[in-house]
């Protein structure tokens with residue numbers, strides 16, 4: 001039994017050799033480790049082994065640390081970006097430091113960088129490599145590939161800001177934190193209402209502008225509350241009192257489904273009263289398409305109402321809708337040299353008939369229109385000419401009664417009906433007498449939207 005525990009001579013040599021190798025390994029291991037370990041209490045970057053730079057906190061590696069750190073990397077002393085305890089030379093963006101956010105370019109602090117930089121979803125204004133947290137105002141720069149003016153609050157791009165702010169090129173209107181180049185109209189700042197054209201204050205503008213509060217006289221790019229007198233706008237003269245034009249209410253007459261056989265007559269009536277209206281046009285009546293040219297030349301607004309106005313066709317799918325829409329755009333361009341920016345859905349955005357052809361299509365079309373840069377208008381006053389009545393006098397009464405209820409009345413009429421066109425002379429005369437300002441829709445008109453039901 002004892003023999004079992006005895007080693008052979010060969011076995012004894014093997015054990016001795018093993019012990020020697022173990023001691024050697026420990027020695028070399030200690031030497032290697034000892035060489036790369038920083039002094040106790042060292043805080044910063046230390047090269048641990050080939051091309052790996054580790055962050056040490058008081059002599060101990062800290063694998064949780066992410067942010068800026070000092071040290072020598074590739075024999076260069078500097079400030080580097082550390083991610084989870086190790087220098088990351090692929091990182092470009094912001095990193096936290098004791099003094100604030102710093103900008104790193106491929107892991108190295110970049111003191112020459114000035115512009116916007118991100119961390120996560122947030123963008124910050126960086127000046128000379130450091131986020132300038134004391135800065136509030138506007139800066140021109142690039143965020144998500146878009147170069148424009150941005151509103152900055154305490155160093156951070158405030159992407160929810162909606163209002164007026166100063167830029168180097170004057171006062172500008174900001175929406176969602178960026179210069180809104182689509183905006184024309186008036187906006188309020190410090191007791192004053194300024195007039196903006198494509199997002200920038202237009203100091204040369206003189207005329208009428210509207211907002212949710214009313215219709216105003218603008219001079220030198222500001223609402224002139226001191227003015228009482230007269231103003232001529234789009235060829236028609238209105239009374240002004242303390243900056244308020246007319247009775248302070250605007251009426252937008254809109255005519256759908258044409259041009260048709262009564263459109264010429266209507267254009268004559270509008271011309272006679274020197275008022276402008278809006279036409280939401282179709283390509284339905286081929287013999288009257290020349291009216292598009294007359295409408296544009298007279299200064300009326302033309303909007304798309306689809307080419308066929310066939311519910312089954314246009315509401316079959318989004319693709320069908322935009323194809324038909326585009327066909328009408330091309331026709332408008334052919335006749336007027338310009339494309340329309342505003343449009344009206346057949347049946348309005350609140351129609352439910354589209355449900356029969358495609359569930360949820362209106363919700364999608366409304367979203368797509370916005371993405372394409374189109375503005376749609378529904379209405380808030382019915383003339384009643386879409387089924388309720390064929391009586392011109394009833395149409396006249398419906399409109400006059402309806403307009404009394406709104407600051408901005410968008411009136412739904414159809415110039416394909418003789419009884420509607422016959423009501424217009426009397427209706428327009430009455431509205432003007434009551435002090436309304438009759439305007440064509442444009443991109444600055446407050447939108448008038450129904451609830452989307454499909």
Ligand SMILES: [Zn+2]
Nearest residue numbers: 256257346347
């Ligand atoms: Zn229609």
